[in-house]
Amino acid sequence: MTVRTRYAGSPTGYLHIGGAWAAFFNWLFARHHRGAFIIRVEDTDRSRSTEEFERAILEDLRWLGLEWDEGPEVGGPYGPYRQTERFDLYRRYARELLERGAAYECFCTPEELEAERRRAQERRAPYRYSGRCRELAPADRAAFVAEGRRPAIRVRMRDGGRVIVVNDLVRGAVEFSPEHLDDYIIVRSDGSPLYNFANVVDDHLMAITHSIRGAEHLSNTPKQLVMYEALGWTPPAFAHLPVILGADRKKLSKRFGDTAVRDFRRRGYLPDALLNFFALMGWYPQEDREIYALAELMERFRIEELGKASPTFDLAKLTWFNGVYMRQALETGPGRVVDVCLMVLGEHGVLPAPVSAEQRAYVEQVVRVLGDRLKVGEDILAYGDFFFTDVTYDPAAEQKYLRQPQVSGLLRSLADRLESDGALSREAAEAAVRGLAEEHGIHSREIIHPVRVALTGKTAGPGLFELMELLGRQRVVTRLRSAARAA
């Protein structure tokens, strides 16, 4: 049997780390088994879903490299892949459930239900639906209809009274007692399906073999199992991934905005680094190693090896992974790093969108000079903004190195030494600086530090002489003189 997994995202926001992580394991599992990875858009909540979010999610998934075999934009034999386009299917199965007596119409209004819930809360009792509509007499039903009430549809849960066992691939057998299961609504009174229903219908119709999803869905699973049975369907295998926690130890996806995949992209993170990081957050390849090529992950991934405990999202470790991948990319050729940096530069308006060939070449040189200091694309601004803009002096740096007695004169004499025509080579720059130091009988670092601050505004950064070469004679002299005046 061909393995078929799916990522069923809801376009109510940007793709966040938690969603991407779940999507990744679905993808990885499918790839490992040479199966199919499907994307389904769960947009039944029309008040919160937007096309813009859908586009953004697909874009981010593609950026990560999680290509799908079936789904929106690519189609496939089990379409449509957007739930709002599948309403006739849901209606059909809702009718079937009704006919089989596995579901019933419920005429209670949201207000009435809310009141029930509140009363239960006051009694400090767990809320469960009263079941008022479970056995509605035809006359009562007619009265409700005459009143203009439109029914929602509920699934009968408590019949049978047996324990429901969820056989989870990562957690083993998890038991749920029937008395805790409530009749739940599968179709709203406006006729639109709810998650627990649409999800079941679609997973079955799309021949999904493995439902790999977040642990927040574990308690939905017994409800869904009842429906599979009522419809006479074989449920997929389930694997519930732990929930990723934020630094505050709370579910990451609930913290709005700060963990969108898109933000990491914009800040200059690499998709391979993100994926490698994802893999090792929750899964252990049985050896003391961190860096895995995607092909290797695909080869070795075993769903049974997934961890059960909730991991905490560790940005510092992600950034370390990214640094490793940036360095790797730099070795094979700076192209990818340049692209990432150009994106960051564009995002920040430092080097707006259409960049010329010369600009690109310049950025490439900056990247070479910055080298392994670039752990994340945005580091080009942290370490090399002065290559693109005027110097902004770090107050502490200025205080420490520029506001010193001899500095002004030193900077001026260096400027004088460098004042001439033609390109400035790093060798010439070094000779000038060291020569000046010797002439004054001081250690070269006593001049190197102030010069660095004068040229870059910072105490940290690339090698001074390379930096001077790239900056060019003109800018070096100008900056030295203006710093000398200020000092």
Next chain:
RNA sequence: GCCCCCAUCGUCCAGCCCGGCCUAGGACGCCGGUCUUUCAAGCCGGAAACGCGGGUUCGAAUCCCGCUGGGGGCACCA
């Protein structure tokens, strides 16, 4: 409150299923050293954990029970 899940360094993961090889291993981060014009990277070194209490056993991080702690879920959201 009720249901469910989880529990090894600050963090991510090994080890647990099949008790002894664990003086608990690796990585991130942190601290120190080294290299050096600074920073970064690299290299060397260091601090740092089996939540608690009971069992079982010659022996428990590993098995059992309880507690505690953390998390998720209890919608006409997904």
